[in-house]
Amino acid sequence: xxxxxxxxxxxxxxxxxxxxxxxxxxxxxxxxxxxxxxxxxxxxxxxxxxxxxxxxxxxxxxxxxxxxxxxxxxxxxxxxxxxxxxxxxxxxxxxxxxxxxxxxxxxxxxxxxxxxxxxxxxxxxxxxxxxxxxxxxxxxxxxxxxxxxxxxxxxxxxxxxxxxxxxxxxxxxxxxxxxxxxxxxxxxxxxxxxxxxxxxxxxxxxxxxxxxxxxxxxxxxxxxxxxxxxxxxxxxxxxxxxxxxxxxxxxxxxxxxxxxxxxxxxxxxxxxxxxxxxxxxxxxxxxxxxxxxxxxxxxxxxxxxxxxxxxxxxxxxxxxxxxxxxx
Amino acid sequence: xxxxxxxxxxxxxxxxxxxxxxxxxxxxxxxxxxxxxxxxxxxxxxxxxxxxxxxxxxxxxxxxxxxxxxxxxxxxxxxxxxxxxxxxxxxxxxxxxxxxxxxxxxxxxxxxxxxxxxxxxxxxxxxxxxxxxxxxxxxxxxxxxxxxxxxxxxxxxxxxxxxxxxxxxxxxxxxxxxxxxxxxxxxxxxxxxxxxxxxxxxxxxxxxxxxxxxxxxxxxxxxxxxxxxxxxxxxxxxxxxxxxxxxxxxxxxxxxxxxxxxxxxxxxxxxxxxxxxxxxxxxxxxxxxxxxxxxxxxxxxxxxxxxxxxxxxxxxx
Numbered sequence: 001x002x003x004x005x006x007x008x009x010x011x012x013x014x015x016x017x018x019x020x021x022x023x024x025x026x027x028x029x030x031x032x033x034x035x036x037x038x039x040x041x042x043x044x045x046x047x048x049x050x051x052x053x054x055x056x057x058x059x060x061x062x063x064x065x066x067x068x069x070x071x072x073x074x075x076x077x078x079x080x081x082x083x084x085x086x087x088x089x090x091x092x093x094x095x096x097x098x099x100x101x102x103x104x105x106x107x108x109x110x111x112x113x114x115x116x117x118x119x120x121x122x123x124x125x126x127x128x129x130x131x132x133x134x135x136x137x138x139x140x141x142x143x144x145x146x147x148x149x150x151x152x153x154x155x156x157x158x159x160x161x162x163x164x165x166x167x168x169x170x171x172x173x174x175x176x177x178x179x180x181x182x183x184x185x186x187x188x189x190x191x192x193x194x195x196x197x198x199x200x201x202x203x204x205x206x207x208x209x210x211x212x213x214x215x216x217x218x219x220x221x222x223x224x225x226x227x228x229x230x231x232x233x234x235x236x237x238x239x240x241x242x243x244x245x246x247x248x249x250x251x252x253x254x255x256x257x258x259x260x261x262x263x264x265x266x267x268x269x270x271x272x273x274x275x276x277x278x279x280x281x282x283x284x285x286x287x288x289x290x291x292x293x294x295x296x297x298x299x300x301x302x303x304x305x306x307x308x309x310x311x312x313x314x315x316x317x318x319x320x321x322x323x324x325x326x327x
Numbered sequence: 328x329x330x331x332x333x334x335x336x337x338x339x340x341x342x343x344x345x346x347x348x349x350x351x352x353x354x355x356x357x358x359x360x361x362x363x364x365x366x367x368x369x370x371x372x373x374x375x376x377x378x379x380x381x382x383x384x385x386x387x388x389x390x391x392x393x394x395x396x397x398x399x400x401x402x403x404x405x406x407x408x409x410x411x412x413x414x415x416x417x418x419x420x421x422x423x424x425x426x427x428x429x430x431x432x433x434x435x436x437x438x439x440x441x442x443x444x445x446x447x448x449x450x451x452x453x454x455x456x457x458x459x460x461x462x463x464x465x466x467x468x469x470x471x472x473x474x475x476x477x478x479x480x481x482x483x484x485x486x487x488x489x490x491x492x493x494x495x496x497x498x499x500x501x502x503x504x505x506x507x508x509x510x511x512x513x514x515x516x517x518x519x520x521x522x523x524x525x526x527x528x529x530x531x532x533x534x535x536x537x538x539x540x541x542x543x544x545x546x547x548x549x550x551x552x553x554x555x556x557x558x559x560x561x562x563x564x565x566x567x568x569x570x571x572x573x574x575x576x577x578x579x580x581x582x583x584x585x586x587x588x589x590x591x592x593x594x595x596x597x598x599x600x601x602x603x604x605x606x607x608x609x610x611x612x613x614x615x616x617x618x619x620x621x622x623x624x625x626x627x628x629x630x631x632x633x634x635x636x637x638x639x640x641x642x643x644x
Contacts, residue, residue, distance in 0.1 A: 045546045048563035086549045202347045217553045227373040
């Protein structure tokens, strides 16, 4: 059996094991439910905005006022995915942590690792197999989510998605897999490194809460335009171009806030996904060339982090002297 | 009574010796400390931006400029980020406290030994509950003191008696909110055979309570729910949200906690300056739901511990 065949055999075992694991299946079902729900909620939210607009229009017309300034809510089907992307970055990351943990914990907990490593397979090949198996699993999860999301958006949004729109969703899910692999690697590395597996899980959750929720939250709340409901500039009726002129004087504050957000890989993923799907208005209707030119930094950040954490996880598995549970 | 107290003291002592618990606690306290600082910087910068905007508008001949909306907000608003940190880190910390409290004994094999001694499962459980409450009370107490001290040290944040009372009520509410998650962690630590599953399930429920139910009730995305300014916004109009609010609203604990806390800390511009009494009265249903949820979890734990058998003692990682 050559090395590639060994890696593939481990990957296959990893894949089938996960499909039999209740914890993984529960989390997967939970994630799918959340994503579906978020699209439905977004659709009802949009319908509610349309109703508010129509009511305002009727009232203004009845009172004989000018209605030109009232802008009708525009429907962009990909914008329904905002909640889904947020759930992928939050719950998807937990799913990846669960996979990374289970991947190492099952070997440590059952003491099967000692036995496997007496067989003619190197530690690196064994880890590579595990990584590949879980990467394929995440690809399958992303595939299921892609099909599900497309169907729900088409049914709920009562519209057929075009080829370029589907391609954008596909691209977003490709980056989702890269993003999730970072959390898989962190969790696997901690489970390898730490003596107590539940402690490794708790520390993984701590990292998750810090980098997925807390840091982006600090960045968001420091945003001056987020201090007032509806936005400070909106309340003063200042257009985008003028906002930029005013904010020039506060570039240091904005740079500090942005640097803080940059430390969170979740924020990079979110910025890229929101740009690709046109959820952020600046990128809505813009070409992929424009998006990638503007978001190349985010692409690099999550790709490099995925490679680095993947390598770190492998290195720990190879170098750690005692991998099994010490009695 | 002395046995209960001894068990409770031991519980607190062991908990504070655990490294992972300490790590979470440190992050929680640091973030509480940082929250008022973050709030202060954000408010000060926004006020400067407002002043610059006014200058810009006046330069362009605009005269009818609305007053700075932030001027209407009291000093207590700078503490609004604490709501988010208790909502996020505090809840996870609470789950870990409940989880570790029972798993520790089960795993080390001390529990069967303890149950052979002249201590009833009821006494053991009461001791643990008391210990958990003491630990949680100390944590909440520390964060309350930190908030008050930071208000004295940082400029433009000086709190009057009414503000400190609001802050105190907010922390009391937070104590009960966290107690619910502690009991949830404890419940699954007693019931579940896998140690990891005992942690996964409460975390899953926490995600549901913190993000899913509030999203269904309010139509807000997860990140909007973490923004203290937007977290208390009313649900969009329409039959769907009206139905969700009617049926899921009563059990949406996370939503209850954040909306009550927002009102109490004068977070939202719309409800500023409502008196403490009227806020409590308006939110009595939410407070009741929180207490009932914590009570149900505690009752279930109590039922499980009474039915607990040493033969069940085969937990695995």
